[in-house]
Amino acid sequence: MQAAITASEVCHTYEARDRRLHALINVSLEVGRGSFVSLIGPSGCGKTTLLRALGGLLEPTSGRVEINGRPPSEALRRKAVGFVFQDASLLPWRNVFGNVRLSLELNGGSRDDDILKVNQVLEAVELEKFQDFYPHELSGGMRQRVAMARAMVTDPEVLLMDEPFGALDEITRASMMYELLDLWERSPKTVLFVTHGITEAVLLSDRVLVMSSQPGTIIDDFSIDLPRPRLEAQERSEQFLDYTFRIKNALREGAVGAQVS
Ligand SMILES: Nc1ncnc2c1ncn2[C@@H]1O[C@H](COP(=O)(O)OP(=O)(O)OP(=O)(O)O)[C@@H](O)[C@H]1O
Ligand SMILES: [Mg+2]
Incomplete structure (x- = not known):
């Protein structure tokens, strides 16, 4: 499958008040065209930073990012990338x-x-x-x-979504999740979806990428091999619960202290 989103060895360091904060280190990923990939990781691990770099809103300190094989600025100009920011803005x-x-x-x-x-x-x-x-x-x-x-x-061909359901109550969240699934199944586009919700990530995704805390990097990549269309009843299946269990463990292993130098 051709990659719609590519990151190669992306590093990003913020310089703030005489301190350097290593937000991302050696992040490499490929998201196949038309696939739905979730990115999950502890607060402050660099998910928003990565999304902004992929969408051409932030120039990473080093490494390369591409949308459909071209610089993200081009995709941005063509409106080929849609953003949902963490705060609705x-x-x-x-x-x-x-x-x-x-x-x-x-x-x-x-x-x-x-x-x-x-x-x-x-x-x-x-x-x-x-x-x-x-x-x-x-x-x-x-x-x-x-x-x-x-x-x-x-x-847009590519949708970058940063915790779009973070502010929603449980019921609205579930209904929006299924609405998004339905929209995506009817008109598949490439989606990179940042979330803190493991169930949400498994339910929606073809793959779930797990990030470690600072400096953020991808430590695990789960292929979610569940049939589509995804239905609510699947959330209770043994296979579904096994995925959530394994992702939770991966998250736990990646959660170490922050580093500032
Ligand atoms: N403009 C900035 N200047 C300096 N440091 C920043 C800036 N933006 C983010 N950071 C730092 O980079 C790190 C990663 O932040 P980022 O917003 O990417 O995390 P996140 O994974 O999206 O967290 P959350 O899940 O809480 O949204 C944090 O330690 C944050 O303090
Ligand atoms: Mg964020």
């Missing part, structure tokens, strides 16, 4: 509709076409009734769903 002066539509505005599509697309994604994230609300009038979880809609509206 919506424009406060635009309502829900306006925030989602923003992604389409520079594309030069027709007005009717844009309206149709925005309505479709708002329906997918169950916010069609809130399209004239402003970010401050929404809950944290709703803002996050707007951010998901905004990332999906351009139908």
